[in-house]
Amino acid sequence: MATKARPATVKKVVAENRKARFNYEIIDTYEAGLVLTGTEVKSLREGKANIAESYASDEGGEIWLINSYLPEYLQANRFNHETRRRRKLLLSKREIQRLRIAINREGMTLVPLKVYFNDVGRAKIEIALAKGKKLHDKRETEKERDWNRQKGRLLRDRG
Numbered sequence: 001m002a003t004k005a006r007p008a009t010v011k012k013v014v015a016e017n018r019k020a021r022f023n024y025e026i027i028d029t030y031e032a033g034l035v036l037t038g039t040e041v042k043s044l045r046e047g048k049a050n051i052a053e054s055y056a057s058d059e060g061g062e063i064w065l066i067n068s069y070l071p072e073y074l075q076a077n078r079f080n081h082e083t084r085r086r087r088k089l090l091l092s093k094r095e096i097q098r099l100r101i102a103i104n105r106e107g108m109t110l111v112p113l114k115v116y117f118n119d120v121g122r123a124k125i126e127i128a129l130a131k132g133k134k135l136h137d138k139r140e141t142e143k144e145r146d147w148n149r150q151k152g153r154l155l156r157d158r159g
Contacts, residue, residue, distance in 0.1 A: 012116055013114050013115075014045075014047050014049050014117065015050060016113070016115075017114065020130070022133075023133060024132055024133060025133055026111075026129075027131060030091065030128075032063070032089040033125075039081045040073075040087075041123060042073045043073045043081075048070075049068070049071075051114075053069075054069075055109065056110035056111070061096065062088060062089075062096070063089040063096055063099060064086045064087065065088075065089055066086050067084060068084070068087060068115075069083055089127070102129050107131075108130060108131055109129075109130050109131070110128070110130075111127065112126070112128075113126045113128050
């Protein structure tokens with residue numbers, strides 16, 4: 001009896017925070033659901049979201065996404081949403097507790113990495129527990145990136 005293989009999960013990435021990996025040292029990542037209104041989902045499906053300046057914080061035992069930008073959905077007219085409103089993140093109690101401890105005691109930050117639709121079609125956000133990099137750490141990252149680029153060029157030119 002053959003087992004049926006599961007299809008690979010397909011993620012349609014809507015928005016990505018590319019600067020996060022440069023500015024922060026990523027400790028751990030979490031996948032969270034987003035509480036959205038109908039017009040926000042339609043706006044997300046158009047792929048015009050921006051999470052570059054956003055962050056997540058703990059308020060009242062819940063995790064909130066703050067300062068993320070979802071433009072208005074033009075066809076919604078008067079039923080539209082606020083573009084920069086706070087959005088609640090859906091995590092398990094254990095994950096929320098773990099994140100609260102890390103934020104309050106250890107001085108970590110919650111940084112959104114990307115917003116995407118999973119294979120079922122639900123909007124998800126990947127958030128990271130991160131620690132801010134110092135200037136010399138950023139320089140080291142830059143040097144390493146340049147060296148890897150040079151190495152790739154050398155190997156490509158050689159062969």
